[in-house]
Amino acid sequence: MSRLGRQSADAAQACEAILATIRRIPAGAVATYGQVALEAGFPGRARLVAYALRHVPEAQPVPWHRVINAQGRSSLSPGAQGQGRQLGLLAEEGVEHRDGRIDLRRFRWQPRSDVPLLD
DNA sequence: AGGGTGACGGGCC
DNA sequence: GGGCCCGCCACCC
Numbered sequence: 001m002s003r004l005g006r007q008s009a010d011a012a013q014a015c016e017a018i019l020a021t022i023r024r025i026p027a028g029a030v031a032t033y034g035q036v037a038l039e040a041g042f043p044g045r046a047r048l049v050a051y052a053l054r055h056v057p058e059a060q061p062v063p064w065h066r067v068i069n070a071q072g073r074s075s076l077s078p079g080a081q082g083q084g085r086q087l088g089l090l091a092e093e094g095v096e097h098r099d100g101r102i103d104l105r106r107f108r109w110q111p112r113s114d115v116p117l118l119d
Numbered sequence: 120a121g122g123g124t125g126a127c128g129g130g131c132c
Numbered sequence: 133g134g135g136c137c138c139g140c141c142a143c144c145c
Contacts, residue, residue, distance in 0.1 A: 007142075007143075008142075008143095010142095011141095011142060011143090014142095044139085044140070045140065045141075046140085047140060047141065047142085048140090048141075048142080051141085051142065051143080
């Protein structure tokens with residue numbers, strides 16, 4: 001198992017579900033922590049997403065930079081290694097920001113909402 | 120066994 | 133718009 005440190009089997013399983021959800025976020029879109037939690041089956045547990053993200057090995061193919069907070073901002077520490085890095089990666093994917101703020105109305109990931117529900 | 124700490128968020132004011 | 137408070141809960145002293 002990819003057990004990071006010592007964490008409960010429960011938490012490890014939750015993290016996997018969360019990372020799997022994050023992998024579904026397409027380039028050019030972003031999702032909030034709360035949104036990922038909900039989509040992964042853990043409504044109201046945004047902090048669990050933060051926890052999962054904190055422990056993602058860099059080598060792993062998880063688009064961590066596509067997860068931002070509900071204010072449309074990076075929750076990483078200010079600086080080139082934190083917010084700058086995340087905003088840079090997002091910019092490469094076409095996600096624009098004004099003074100570090102991303103317009104969620106434009107770039108929020110909308111899982112399967114594109115499915116036309118014809119009446 | 121307690122208390123503190125978060126890559127959070129919603130509700131209020 | 134911004135700030136505060138409180139719920140959340142896994143982990144770490």
